[in-house]
Amino acid sequence: QSVLTQPPSASGTPGQRVTISCSGSSSNIGSNYVYWYQQLPGTAPKLLIYRNNQRPSGVPDRFSGSKSGTSASLAISGLRSEDEADYYCAAWDDSLRGVFGTGTKVTVL
Amino acid sequence: QVQLVQSGAEVKKPGASVKVSCKASGYTFTGYYMHWVRQAPGQGLEWMGWINPNSGGTNYAQKFQGWVTMTRDTSISTAYMELSRLRSDDTAVYYCARSNYDILTGLYGMDVWGQGTTVTVSS
Numbered sequence: 001q002s003v004l005t006q007p008p009s010a011s012g013t014p015g016q017r018v019t020i021s022c023s024g025s026s027s028n029i030g031s032n033y034v035y036w037y038q039q040l041p042g043t044a045p046k047l048l049i050y051r052n053n054q055r056p057s058g059v060p061d062r063f064s065g066s067k068s069g070t071s072a073s074l075a076i077s078g079l080r081s082e083d084e085a086d087y088y089c090a091a092w093d094d095s096l097r098g099v100f101g102t103g104t105k106v107t108v109l
Numbered sequence: 110q111v112q113l114v115q116s117g118a119e120v121k122k123p124g125a126s127v128k129v130s131c132k133a134s135g136y137t138f139t140g141y142y143m144h145w146v147r148q149a150p151g152q153g154l155e156w157m158g159w160i161n162p163n164s165g166g167t168n169y170a171q172k173f174q175g176w177v178t179m180t181r182d183t184s185i186s187t188a189y190m191e192l193s194r195l196r197s198d199d200t201a202v203y204y205c206a207r208s209n210y211d212i213l214t215g216l217y218g219m220d221v222w223g224q225g226t227t228v229t230v231s232s
Contacts, residue, residue: 035218037154044204044225045146045154050218088154092216096168098144098156 004028004089004101011107012079020104022072022089028099032092034072036065039086049074084108111135113205113223120229121195128191129226131205138186139163141207144219145179145190149201160188195230202227
């Protein structure tokens with residue numbers, strides 16, 4: 001089962017912009033949409049970005065997603081203390097099976 | 110409101126099976142796929158598979174084929190995930206999560222999640 005690759009950690013001071021990368025393959029990211037989930041400590045994941053760059057209602061526009069080829073990225077602008085969490089990218093593959101990224105822990109310094 | 114409520118924590122011995130339930134409310138149960146995702150202590154998310162509550166069709170991650178069974182009971186809007194031949198490294202929090210599906214564009218993201226069920230495998 002393939003996994004999408006993310007950096008283990010990222011950090012920034014309040015107000016800064018943080019970017020998280022997600023690397024996959026032609027059978028997942030390369031031919032399907034990318035999703036991003038935020039997991040606050042001790043809670044279930046929450047859908048943050050769907051279909052590469054769409055935000056569900058209620059998600060601040062400080063969060064943005066993009067995709068290019070077999071890679072994707074999540075940007076958090078105007079970093080806030082409440083953004084400290086684990087972030088996971090995800091995609092469906094060509095067999096409609098899911099694959100998650102390895103996860104990135106974001107720390108607000 | 111839309112919610113998924115999972116069954117309570119389980120403690121099992123190695124080699125046993127566990128069955129976790131996920132009761133949906135606030136939406137049409139058969140209108141959304143149900144996924145199961147697990148997270149071992151201190152680890153990342155692992156997708157296990159989905160069930161289409163309308164047809165009963167399933168799609169499991171290769172790792173779990175022959176080992177996991179996902180079912181549903183539409184009369185009570187509940188999905189189930191049963192994992193057999195448990196080992197200590199199956200100790201994890203198991204989540205159910207729904208996603209929409211469009212025949213033209215495929216699966217959407219998992220937009221509603223259950224609270225998680227802790228399964229501990231220990232002798």
